[in-house]
Amino acid sequence: EAGVAQxxxxxxxxxxxxxxxxxxxISGHATLYxxxxxxxxxxxxxxxxxxxxxxxDSQLPKDRxxxxxxxxxxxxxxxxxxxxEDSAVYLxxxxxxxxxxxxxxxxxxxxxxxxxxx
Amino acid sequence: KNQVEQSPxxxxxxxxxxxTLQCNYTVSPFSNLRWYKQDTGRGxxxxxxxTFSENTKSNGRYTATLDADTKQSSLHITASQLSDSASxxxxxxxxxxxxxxxxxxxxxxxxx
Numbered sequence: 001e002a003g004v005a006q007x008x009x010x011x012x013x014x015x016x017x018x019x020x021x022x023x024x025x026i027s028g029h030a031t032l033y034x035x036x037x038x039x040x041x042x043x044x045x046x047x048x049x050x051x052x053x054x055x056x057d058s059q060l061p062k063d064r065x066x067x068x069x070x071x072x073x074x075x076x077x078x079x080x081x082x083x084x085e086d087s088a089v090y091l092x093x094x095x096x097x098x099x100x101x102x103x104x105x106x107x108x109x110x111x112x113x114x115x116x117x118x
Numbered sequence: 119k120n121q122v123e124q125s126p127x128x129x130x131x132x133x134x135x136x137x138t139l140q141c142n143y144t145v146s147p148f149s150n151l152r153w154y155k156q157d158t159g160r161g162x163x164x165x166x167x168x169t170f171s172e173n174t175k176s177n178g179r180y181t182a183t184l185d186a187d188t189k190q191s192s193l194h195i196t197a198s199q200l201s202d203s204a205s206x207x208x209x210x211x212x213x214x215x216x217x218x219x220x221x222x223x224x225x226x227x228x229x230x
Contacts, residue, residue, distance in 0.1 A: 109161025
């Protein structure tokens, strides 16, 4: 079974430039998450999708970050314009579903996209 | 506010030694607790899941415990190996919103 695919693995940009990350979840997984992980810290939830609807985006800096999940499958996370503090690994994860649909709620993570903002 | 606290923040041990990582949480209502292992440059991978009725569960050299009354969990690693060097993240899932709350992780380094 294919895992969660993310691209690019590495990206270096200058501040004020834009960047986009792509995620393809495990087939059949309804829930998709984007996490930001700063070096030495645990993952911080940016946005959670259930199919193509947003469940939680309370910690997404909406003035510069945007995310979409068209057709409830692939997802794209965009940052525009980037700031120095956006340097981090952006992890995409998927799970079977939410609530009683997926009682154990195991998250399956991609390898992550490492962003460096200069 | 749902929170997950892990200790220690980092730990260095010699190969072959045992160690215990701690996780305290305030997530309510409780659904389950998972320990994830995150190797450097990789995404986290689930090691074990603990539900309300489970006190102890083993997965090879990893043993997790859960005390639902005190809202504490531990992950014990026996006879550590170099490959155990990683970050170990405690994640608690809410029984209401089903949104997982992450701890900051414990960074474990195993020296030969």
